[in-house]
Amino acid sequence: RWSADLMGLAVSADMSGVSIAGGLLQDASGGYMGMLLGRFGTYGLTLYGGYALLDGNPSFFSFGALNGPIGGPPAFFITGIGAGLGINRRLRVPDDISQFGDYPFIKALDIAAAVPDPMVELRRLNDYFGPQAGQFWVAAGLSFTCFALVDGIAVIAVAFGSDGLDVNLLGLARMALPRPQA
Secondary structure (H helix, E strand, C coil): CCCCCCCEEEEEEEECCEEEEEEEEECCCCCEEEEEEEEECCEEEEEEEEEEEECCEEEEEEEEEEEEEEECCHHHEEEEEEEEEEEEECCCCCCCHHHHHHCHHHHHHCCCCCCCCHHHHHHHHHHHCCEEEEEEEEEEEEEEEECCCEEEEEEEEEEEECCEEEEEEEEEEEECCCCCCC
């Protein structure tokens, strides 16, 4: 008896100002991880998600961000907004500060982020948001500029469930002088 199965699929392209990366990966438990990252100039869309069955119960997470000039005063000009949730999923924040820029919440809100290999990114998602019964989380974040000098990203994530309550405030700020545009 023959059957066909697709364990994963990924696409990545960078074409003069337009970049797109995406993929779908089946993990060892039979669940799926997916991502889509698209960039066009100062605009971008990023989506991460996963679904699996954990002891017959659904386990799901999703995080998405929209990047582009949204508005505000020069001291806090919003350039992106994102949100997500996890049901029966753990939330692990990075413990190595040098890898902080590669964390999915930060990467989704960072317009300069790129994904050279979507399959590597998909495999990493299970490390941060693996299935765990009785754990839930919600997250929301912003990216912003401060007087067009400092680029910042701030995310608040609240995890709760059988392991208790965990509140995380994640932030990243960068400043380059002279500015790359100058």
